[in-house]
Amino acid sequence: MELREKHRLAITGAVIGAISVLLVVLGNPKNMGFCIACFIRDIAGGMHLHTAPIVEYMRPEIIGIILGAFAISVITGDFRPRSGSSPVLRFVIGFFVMIGALVFLGCPLRMVLRLAGGDMNAFVALLGFIAGIGVGCIFLSNGFSLGRANEATRLEGAAFPAATIFVFVMFLAFPSLFLFSESGPGSMHAPVVASLAAGLVVGILAERSRLCMAGGIRDIFLIRDFTLILGFVAIFIAALIGNLLTGSFSLGFADQPVSHDKHLWNFLGMMLVGLGSVMLGGCPLRQLILAGEGSGDSVSAVLGMLFGAAAAHNFSLASSAGTGPGTNGKAAVIVGLIVLIAIASLVTVKERRKYGRD
């Protein structure tokens, strides 16, 4: 059984890596076949939540991931609506995860895709991501938990996927309601059908395999288990092969697509993402999958990320490609690390008291 789970993860990772390269060939920005943070940011722009003109587009990949996870979880019985595990704290953590990702310019999935494209700035970010997960694991092993979720009604669990369908139908029927970038990353996209299909496939496979970019590293730290990390490795290998075959591999720090070489902020930005992901129980991709499975708590995290994306561009917190973060972005990362460590510390102390142990 364990072997079957490992095969499933490896296949899922390989398919996601290959699809990511294909989406770039079809029009998505380089090293951005998939990026949960960038695509949620584009959706925030498409929905008028921010007005940065180069990052506005209703990315069908995100809609596909949520609906793919929703559909397969209903079919297989994994759809178990639940909520009540510190939804407001999850919103706050999701907010700062997005800030960290937009200072680095990518979620953990895009970090791996950037690495597979030869972008060594992503290696610096990987070290930060591992450091953030390490800090999170210290809290987890000392009692950190956002609390139990309670069962919820099927209507409650289906509300977010239904809202996603509604927004997507509106996007197809009345595109003039939404904003579309005319230049920059937001203007670069694969055809809608291909993007939606890719999202659906990734949503289904990630739900079945429990793929999580943070969970693999967390399990290595906490229980010396290498199961979940297989997906992470398979994405890298498949995307690396795809990039080499399509001539998209370029090794180095300088002039990488939609990136910057401010090492400290790549490190700290992804450290914030790593810490937040451990606190949420999964990376941004995993939050979308759990939201599709009916977790109201993950919907809170996703909405926090959407709100964070809007704030990142309305308040100049996001990095600019090439130049990196400004003063506001640097301050936001520091504040984010302080806030998340403060939340983790307070929750950990409370949980340890509950168990009656020091």
Added chain:
Amino acid sequence: MENRDQKVITFHSQYAAFLFRKRYGEGCVLRPVPRSLSSSCGTAAFVEGEVSGELLEGAEAMYEKDGDLWRMIWKEQD
């Protein structure tokens, strides 16, 4: 490690899993929750001996190997 006497205990938090391992001692291995039991990517305890009730503080459920499947033999009361 998998055999017919094996049991799996799932928990509400990572910390509860760590506490269980500490209390149980030798013969307890922490691994990801089997996919067939849950879509969550939490941590489960795998043991081969008997598990007394007082060890199950913070546990969610306990399963026993039944052929290729896991059969629930204990569940926390709400």
